[in-house]
Amino acid sequence: MFMKTKFLKLFALSLAPVSVLTTLSCKNTKGMEALDSLVDHKTRVEVKEDDKRAKQTEEWLNSLLKTYVYKNNQIELDKYVFSQTDVDEVEKIKAELNKMKQQYELYFPDAQIAKLQNQLDETTKLNVFLSGAELEKNKQKIAELQNQINSLQNPSDILGTPITRESFAVNRFQFFQKNWLFVLKNLNLFNWTFAEWFTNPLNSDGIKPSEEYLNNLKTLKPYSPYSVSDNYLDELIIGQESSELPNAVAIYIRKGKLIFRFIIENIEPDQIGKVNLKPLNYYFGASKANVISLNQISNIIHQGYIHENRSQIDELENKLIKEGRYGEPAMVFPIIK
Secondary structure, three states: OHHHHHHHHHHHHHOOOOOOOOOOOOOOHHHHHHHHOOOOHHHHHHHHHHHHHHHHHHHHHHHHHHHHHOOOOHHHHHHHHHHHHOHHHHHHHHHHHHHHHHHHHHHOOHHHHHHHHHHHHHHHHHHHHOOHHHHHHHHHHHHHHHHHHHHHHOOEOOOOOEOOHHHHHHOOHHHHHHOHHHHHHOHHHEEEEEEEEOOOOOOOOOOOOOHHHHHHHOOOOOOOOEOOOOOOOOEEEEOHHHHHOOOEEEEEEEEOOEEEEEEEEOOOOOOOOEEEOOOOEEEOOOOOOOOOOHHHHHHHHHHHHHOOOHHHHHHHHHHHHHHOOOOOOEEEEEEEO
């Protein structure tokens, strides 16, 4: 426990922002002013800010690799980074992701369903203008379209076992566990696609959301796929529950409206850590808040879902979702663009 506490303190220090002080010479002021007039200051500020965010993101990911995963094992660290960044290795990863996308679209043909739904809506509107045999014929067409939609919305495997978006994602866990660094370094390669509403983030048999919350979810339309324009991480923290995890640490990362929570196991110095990045992550698609607080989310997971404190679940449903303008969170799965 002492070693783990020491690790947590060292890692927390590595998360502190880096300040850079620069000194400008006052010589040749006129020449500097002439050059300055040619500079697009807005672009320059944005470039500097991007450089800062890129540097911070790299530092965070390197800290995970060196502090919790490979520690002083530079050989294994280099091998893993190579497997996630080398051009040929990246092409292999993308090939796997494209195969995954094809499988997903086979089971969940959203574009085809949307097209059929539009046909169904337009056909249904015709009923008010029809009568007799024409009306009956139109009703038959409506039933056929609805049956087609139902069959596409309820896929199954070759054995007839139902397949949900959640089960499809969960069955790809090993890929994300193996390629966690690639995923976190290439967030803009994906469409983060709705799988289910956030109701049981730890997949446990413990505390459940309120009936009011669950009933409200039934009235909501799933979020459209979400994408980000760059790969800069906004925030990274150590989860509050980490102090209670044996030989493990919980990490939370925020990128826009996306929240990642994953456990790193085997964090003792003589072990190689295992990063359990999950295929399903949290997405606050309706959030109107400027920033989603990782500390609040960590506290709710820790006190609410791990320790089953009902007041924390109520805080999520009322203070954060309603009063805090976070909106209802969903679980999303990354599909390569």
